[in-house]
Amino acid sequence: MNRRKIFSSELLDITIQRMTQQLIENHGDFEDTVILALQPRGVFLAERLKTCLEENIGRPINLGYLDITFHRDDFRRREKPLQANTTHIPFLIENKKVILVDDVLYTGRSVRAAMDAMITFGRPQAVELAVLIDRKYTRDLPIEPNVVGQHVNTVASQRIEVELKGKDYQEDSIWLTEKTQD
Amino acid sequence: MSQLSTKHLLGIKDLTPEDLHLIFQTADQFKEVINRPIKKVPSLRDITIANVFFENSTRTRLSFELAEKRLSADVVNFSAGNSSVKKGETLLDTVNNILSMKVDMVVMRHASPGAPHFLSKHIDANIVNAGDGTHEHPTQALLDTFSIREKLGDVAGKKVCLFGDIVHSRVALSNIFALKKLGAEVMVCGPKTLLPKYVESLGVKVELDVRKALQWCDVANVLRIQLERQQLKYFPSLREYSQYYGINKGLLDSLDKEIVIMHPGPINRGVELNSDVADSDAAIILDQVENGVAVRMAVLYLLAGAGA
Numbered sequence: 501m502n503r504r505k506i507f508s509s510e511l512l513d514i515t516i517q518r519m520t521q522q523l524i525e526n527h528g529d530f531e532d533t534v535i536l537a538l539q540p541r542g543v544f545l546a547e548r549l550k551t552c553l554e555e556n557i558g559r560p561i562n563l564g565y566l567d568i569t570f571h572r573d574d575f576r577r578r579e580k581p582l583q584a585n586t587t588h589i590p591f592l593i594e595n596k597k598v599i600l601v602d603d604v605l606y607t608g609r610s611v612r613a614a615m616d617a618m619i620t621f622g623r624p625q626a627v628e629l630a631v632l633i634d635r636k637y638t639r640d641l642p643i644e645p646n647v648v649g650q651h652v653n654t655v656a657s658q659r660i661e662v663e664l665k666g667k668d669y670q671e672d673s674i675w676l677t678e679k680t681q682d
Numbered sequence: 683m684s685q686l687s688t689k690h691l692l693g694i695k696d697l698t699p700e701d702l703h704l705i706f707q708t709a710d711q712f713k714e715v716i717n718r719p720i721k722k723v724p725s726l727r728d729i730t731i732a733n734v735f736f737e738n739s740t741r742t743r744l745s746f747e748l749a750e751k752r753l754s755a756d757v758v759n760f761s762a763g764n765s766s767v768k769k770g771e772t773l774l775d776t777v778n779n780i781l782s783m784k785v786d787m788v789v790m791r792h793a794s795p796g797a798p799h800f801l802s803k804h805i806d807a808n809i810v811n812a813g814d815g816t817h818e819h820p821t822q823a824l825l826d827t828f829s830i831r832e833k834l835g836d837v838a839g840k841k842v843c844l845f846g847d848i849v850h851s852r853v854a855l856s857n858i859f860a861l862k863k864l865g866a867e868v869m870v871c872g873p874k875t876l877l878p879k880y881v882e883s884l885g886v887k888v889e890l891d892v893r894k895a896l897q898w899c900d901v902a903n904v905l906r907i908q909l910e911r912q913q914l915k916y917f918p919s920l921r922e923y924s925q926y927y928g929i930n931k932g933l934l935d936s937l938d939k940e941i942v943i944m945h946p947g948p949i950n951r952g953v954e955l956n957s958d959v960a961d962s963d964a965a966i967i968l969d970q971v972e973n974g975v976a977v978r979m980a981v982l983y984l985l986a987g988a989g990a
Contacts, residue, residue, distance in 0.1 A: 567711060570723035570753075570983070581987030583684040583704075584711040620720035 506633070506652060507674035509665070515649040516545070519630060520552040522647050523599065532625070533597040534562040538614050539569075539585035542602035544664055545632050549601065564589035566600075571613040587617075594622035599647075604660050605631040608643035633660055633674070652676060686984045690802045690809040693818035694859035702863060706828055708980035709973070716752060716975055726755035726986055731787040732780045735812070736762040736773075739791055741947050741971065742812050742821070746789050749978035758785065773797060774804055781807055787985065790814075808985045816850050816911065822946050823856030825977040827864055829970045830901055833942055838865035843899035845871050845892070846927065846954050849878045850911040853946045857903060858884050871895035872927060875916040892927055896937055903944040904929055904955050920953050930956035934964065942966055 507515070527533040530553065537546030543565065550563045569584040600614055611629060618624070632649035638656070652660075658678045663669040686701050694702075715723055731750045735743055743759075750757045760780065762768075767776060777788060787808040790798050795817035802809050813819040831837050842861050848854045848870045861868045862885055869887040870877060882888060889895040896902060907923065917923045934941070943955075943965040951957050959965060 569711070570715065570725045575725050576728070576987060580685045581984065584708055586711065587714050616724070620715075620718050620722070622719065 502678040509671040538602040539567040546601040568613040598624040608641035712979040713976040726753040730756040745974040819852040823860040825974040843869040846905040850908040931958040
């Protein structure tokens, strides 16, 4: 198996700092802006962004968790249904600017489902998309991110693996892996 | 684990404890969905469900229909009262006719125990048992145990007593299976004539004295006296039943602990349960009804996923 590190712990920190600055540039003091993390894998990035934003702005940021399982377009088309995660949005999104946050943007289908799930909570004024990794040239739908950590050229056989500091790993790292043909 | 071990929900007896936990975890999410401003998700939009009711029902049928509609399924309703069943059509013919109209799932209530099991051997669609005679009523047991879990945090280790007409109750049998699989202790309490013979063989305690049973349990699930199924006289009069087995506020206040009161509905007020208890804070009867929709959404969603 081929494995290439695309994010080390240091690079991830720097990237999140830069994404924070970009978001502040667009959204000022976040008075009318909220963040929605896509369950389950957008959560780590959204929580880091929230911490970093709060350090910079000095006020609490609204962060909600959005599960898209029931809005996916591949239900009954994949072998096993996916397990649903918690949706928890303790604020109104009506007339707010919403930033959707996910780890990897690939086909765009998750983001489509997320927009569908999101509007069941109200009508936002505007919606943006922030992702850590944008897999280029792989989109099935016309969806593009507004804030990107890194653009990566990939092919379908490759996968992105995210390892986070905590009980399983010593440090954060993100890998691009490819199964080699035996 | 994100898939049920079965493609039909015929009874709790066939489910594994993992199935029960998966249904609960999924129902948690659906409970959040039905409290949103827009209470609908598109998951089952390419599925048609037939609600086939050969026996009367308001709560269960309404609850299933709402669950189906909130999952965006197409729904057709059928009740035996004004159908060709009256002209002598067999169960299998009736259902096969419905299925030829391209129906994917059948929710069925029938007066004969085992009717959905029979059907599952002959047709392709997913079948959900919405009550078969005096046998099982799996979704009721799921919503009862889900409500206990929600109220007390967990079902394992809790003491649950089922009161009243156990012998005619499909709710009782399904509840006993579900509670035992989830690790609860179960007791049944009622007049001897309304307790099944050999009920101990299911691993439940038997108590004839209401006060002792209430003193023992954390949760009291009070079942309805099913007069429509009682062809014999099982007790002298409703008044006497209520005197000895009815649960009222005075009785609960005389205990030195608080217990959770449940009832699957419809309540015979003043018979098995007094209004001062049914409408008190100890009762979670209306929570049970709310949870019923979420639990049924979870069951339909998981079965539809399994049938792909």
